[in-house]
Amino acid sequence: MNKKNHTSLIHISKRREVSLGRRWGIRALAIILAFVLSAVVTMIITGLNPIEVYATMLKGAFGTPRKMWTLGQEIAILLCVSLALTPAFRMRFWNLGGEGQVLIGGLACAASMILLGDKIPNALLILIMTVTSIAAGALWAVIPAIFKAKWGTNETLFTLMMNYVATQLVAYYIIVWEVPRGSGKIGIINQNTQAGWFPQIGNFKYLLNILIVLVLTFVVYVYMKRSKQGYEISVVGESTNTARYVGIKVERVIIRTLLLSGAICGLTGLLLVGSTNHTITTTISGGRGFTAVMVAWLANFNPIAMIFSSFLLVFFSQGAGEISTAFGLNQSYADIMMGIVLFFIIGSEFFINYKLHLRKNTGKEGA
């Protein structure tokens, strides 16, 4: 009896085992391809030769000490949001609300600075700013978490919507507190007294942020890898069935984890408002809530690896920014470049996890 051949030319199967070398080899290849493609696109648009493209990008990222500090600061803030999302993602809770949680944290910080500035000692003010920002971020994240835990409400869509509620809330308070009246913005808060401004370490404006985030990276790494709570998060993420079997209260873990996730987002808002900008706008988060999703995912939710993935994205963004400045192009050029890198890395995951078997289609084969 002959078996009709219904199989296609290519058969796909899941890989059982992927060596570390292969995993990173494929990713590196994807990044190199992305670099090549983006250089080609840049060449077509600007007429630069490839060497110049890369040179300009390097200059944009590392050209001057100032640029390097900016690079560091951008990495730190993006990394901070990514760290925030990590525990939630490890639990397979898709927190797309980083944007809103950062904003609300920033809003709480700005509110403390505006309402309490000059009225209480600076140290106390900074303490209050810290507490309120973190609490506000945590609150913003725990609302969807409670509904997810109790009724299974879709967290992806819920957290997404919370972003816009937060944006409008910020927009509201910007008008309430606007300086000067009618300008539609708050301006630098406590410009004269600098009340609530984070202290600067030496002459380095961004150093404090970078240090805080570095410490936090380590803390989150240890929390996820070594703590009992982090272990519970991994178990719940892998299998709620197993979690229940060993007596883990899944609902409680969801809520606790999102409190943490939101709290770190709130902290990011604090850093942005209290330490970096000393003002708040509706766009202060700058899409990092979303970019961080990709940073965390690219790094396989490993906090240490996230240093590299956020570096990669920020480097691309700053480098492409330099190209656009040098050629009078629009700053959005960076987003296009970043998109290309992301598509390549996203696509490359397939070749890490699956194996392609090419078959000869002989039409018939013996059964």
Added chain:
Amino acid sequence: MFDLVSFIPRAVAQGIPLLFGSTGETITEKSGNLNLGIPGVMYVGAICGVIGAFLYEQNATNFVPLLGVLIPTAAALVGSLLMGLLYCFLTVTLRANQNVTGLALTTFGVGFGNFFGGSLMKLTGSEVPSIALTSTSNCFRTALPFADKLGWVGTVFFSYGFLAYVAIILAVIASFVLKRTRTGLSLRAVGENPATADAAGINITRYKYMATCLGCMTAGLGGLYYVMDYANGVWSNDAFGDRGWLAIALVIFTIWRPAVGIFASMLFGGLYILYLYIPSGMNLSVKEIYKMFPYIVTIIVLILSSMRNKKENQPPASLGLPYFREDR
């Protein structure tokens, strides 16, 4: 007094891009794909229309209105189709995470739109000071000739450019196809339970590609409508704003029903501009609170539908999950 006759057309004009976007996303989600790239797709649709129109206006010696409409429309459709294909290739063929892919698509799409919007003049070396596609826009904005003869009826129902009617027709068609055709039944099965659909002989990959690509093209028209009709052919960066996300919110709000989307989009459009009509005196800030309504209402709908746990009102059961037959 509340001027309803002037309010409704403005609410509709605000609602149409959302309607395009939500119809497109509904079709997509019915196949089990959660495309968070819709905001990016709408930007790409808009900018491709702009590029098409710009090139045509710059190069045409005499402007033919029909071509003035067809070229930008075709450009918008092709642009958004390519975005849809990219999303499908990554999520369906390569089984990548839908959330991450969608967000990357939005980053890329919004960047693409703003980049070409800001650099088009420089790139083409043209002399014009800004992109204002007046002739093209006039074609898109042509209302039915008898609209102004009908008084308020004309204003409320017939004063819109043709794309507004296309949006409504598409929503009706989508609703009909989903509810009343064999294709719609198969598509819903794919989004609900791909393993069952597969066992019934339905080609999962083909349905996901078709639904997502058609959805993207529909959403792309929303971008086109926005720039050509609503914004009078003037492109300004980031002007499209968060409408893409609002369109995704609308999908939830309508609990995955395109026909409901027709009214819901107008409602959202109305809520979006309501602040202009509510007398708030000197207190401008409250208006920002009003703008929150669409999102809060959406959240409430999401919560209530999950609490009531009525099966029809839930997202498609396999939404966001890749399908791999051998995983069964």
Added chain:
Amino acid sequence: MEQRTAAVSMRNITKSFGTILANNKVNLDIFRGEILALLGENGSGKTTLMNMLSGIYYPDSGEIYIDGKAADISSPREAFQHGIGMIHQHFKLVDVMTATENIVLGLKEEGRFDLKNASKRIREICDTYGFEIDPDKKIYDMSVSEKQTVEIVKVLYRGADILILDEPTAVLTPQETDKLFAILRNMRGDNKAIVIITHKMHEVEALSDRVAVLRKGEYIGELFTKDTNSQEMTNMMVGHAVSLNIDRPEPVNPKVRLQVKGLTVRSEDGILKLDDVSFEARSGEILGIAGISGSGQKELLEAIAGLQKLESGSINYVDDDGKATDITSEDPVHIRNLGVTLSFVPEDRLGMGLIGNMDLPNNMMLRTYRTGGHSPFTNLAGPRKTAAKVVSDLDVATPGLSTPVRRLSGGNVQKVLVGREIASAPTILLTAYAVRGLDINASYVIYHLLNEQKARGVSVIYVGEDLDVLVELCDRIVVLCGGRVSGIVDGRTADKRQIGLLMTRIGGEEHE
């Protein structure tokens, strides 16, 4: 046998999965106007054989003839073209759709898409055979029996005249079963060929015209139902006693360890899973639980382990000094806090007992990570030691401790799981299908481990499916039938045919 053309003839069908031979040169004839019962124990290859008719699997060798002509069935679609339709145990239905929508799903009919017309045709089919379903009702509103009806109608709607039902009564109440049987008889009257896969003797007797028996993948023989009796069929199904030479030491100083009284459990959809179950488990003995799959074994173990909501009943733990502790409805953590070391090897090893993506030490830690006082950190040193000990003691074949357990073979996965559960020095050890899918050697390792625990004075509860093993390994055997205890027998004197009867009938009497 009389001369008539078989609707389906299967000849020398062989099918293997990896090293396991699921069907070995099986011959089977199916005739129109007849109900054939395909009888066999769990794992005897009944479903595999029928899956080859319905296009799910493709035979390794052998031939299939439909109405005398050689047929090649490599997909469900082709099976339908031959008029073969199978109703699986797990329904393939879309919940949010109506019965009609599910029935026409994927059909490429000519002409306009007309659900009303389809509903009409469905009603006609229902009237012909006596089904009672509302074509416009949504699947999620339906009872299990209604869902099954939809599956049957789906097959008929597609024009099948050879119907295969895989354990259709497993999910039905006795009344629903009677109704189904009446319908099947109507279909037989309509000259359809019907195969019903079952291991319930009284169903064979009540329904079938002919019975074919499979055992361990082999075709044993066939009989006309009217010419046989349940004893003969049971003998064919379970075979002659095979000596497995499993050790069974005498229990040392057995004392009551666990008292289960009047346990009643309902599933989420309200189906009675355990009905007034009472028994005692003793220290130093292995208590077997026998029963057809789905008779409440899973619920029973989960109830004891604190993972099931009880409707009523009590579970008491008795320690060596005779002090009883009530552990009814406690969660697993509380049970441990009460000082009861209860270990549980669940049926779903990678989905419940272990985490496939984690390595061995992390899987060991599932049970122990809470220890270590109030320290917020986990300590992997202990689990790593445990993992190393389990690997060396139980001869686990693994590339290393840091290998994710999903990459291990089935037997090694089970050794890891059992090893972990034993490592906590339990006083009660619950095991569900501990040797399922394991090869002979691995199985004996597990039996040996259980005997070791027994010697340590542990009360072992062993849910099993292979009667040969149960009667050689266990000291006492509780037999479950439809969620009720149909008998408790002594493992040393029990005959597996007697147990086989108890599994299908309460108290050995016909259960209606």
